Amino acid sequence: MKINNFQKATYNPEEHNISNTLRYIAVFQLKYFSDIIMKQTKEAFNILCECEASVESILNKEISIKFDKITLKNRVFVSFHAEKIIFSTTGNTNVDCVAILTAATAFLSEATGKAIFLTGYITYGHFYLHEERQIMCGKPYVIANQFAENIKINGIVCDKIIKQNLEEARLFTKDDSLFSQLGKSLIFDWDVPVDGSLIQGGIIKKEMFVIDWPRYSLDIFEAIRSYTVEEFYAPFQHIHGNLETLDHEKRMYIDETLLFLNHCLSKSVSLFNSTI
Numbered sequence: 001m002k003i004n005n006f007q008k009a010t011y012n013p014e015e016h017n018i019s020n021t022l023r024y025i026a027v028f029q030l031k032y033f034s035d036i037i038m039k040q041t042k043e044a045f046n047i048l049c050e051c052e053a054s055v056e057s058i059l060n061k062e063i064s065i066k067f068d069k070i071t072l073k074n075r076v077f078v079s080f081h082a083e084k085i086i087f088s089t090t091g092n093t094n095v096d097c098v099a100i101l102t103a104a105t106a107f108l109s110e111a112t113g114k115a116i117f118l119t120g121y122i123t124y125g126h127f128y129l130h131e132e133r134q135i136m137c138g139k140p141y142v143i144a145n146q147f148a149e150n151i152k153i154n155g156i157v158c159d160k161i162i163k164q165n166l167e168e169a170r171l172f173t174k175d176d177s178l179f180s181q182l183g184k185s186l187i188f189d190w191d192v193p194v195d196g197s198l199i200q201g202g203i204i205k206k207e208m209f210v211i212d213w214p215r216y217s218l219d220i221f222e223a224i225r226s227y228t229v230e231e232f233y234a235p236f237q238h239i240h241g242n243l244e245t246l247d248h249e250k251r252m253y254i255d256e257t258l259l260f261l262n263h264c265l266s267k268s269v270s271l272f273n274s275t276i
Helices: 033-039 041-059 094-113 139-150 160-173 229-240 248-274
Strands: 018-030 062-065 068-071 076-081 084-089 118-130 135-137 155-158 187-199 202-211
Touching (some): 041 076, 041 094, 062 094, 084 094, 094 118, 094 155, 094 160, 094 202, 139 187
Antiparallel strands (some): 018 084, 018 118, 118 135, 187 202
């Protein structure tokens, strides 16, 4: 058999409805999900069902931009791939930017309230898209996927272009309240721990933009206060085991998440007090 006798198949973009388009994408990874599958398969299945239920509920919600009400499912679609959950937009407008930020933040907040650990990354860029077959391929997915795997905190990190585009959306709409809570943007910079950053027992962190998901949904907390690691971890224990028996990586993930959580809650209290 001679390989060079085969002709290379090619697609004509005009014939097959293939486009090079700009889109927003958020990739979430269910943390330690393979371990859960191997040890508690039914619990792993329940986690996926809970995530799907949250997605369905969230996408039916509306956001308001310039007096227009937009249903999230008309701007965001979601797919499940094993331990990955992928949010993508249908366009690249200001509405799409706010829509994916809102949908992704609501999803992480609900999942955390259901004792599910998630890490997400949101970015933006060029994709090749086959609309009829729902095939999508682009560098932004690879970037978001790598960060979602490597970041060691229960939260959502944003590419700097997301922050820039949100600021442009606020200028265009003349609405500073877009993706804000208690009078302040929900995106801020934080020293984020990344996989492979352990050196001689210390942690090297990278300053990145993160979403203040605790302030976005304060109602999932029994009280807006500083939590101890035991209080925070209690709902997760039946899935991941006793706190004292966790390996170093999981314990670091929990400790870093708690540090972030308590900072955000303290900040929320200050913002609330400044408005009364």
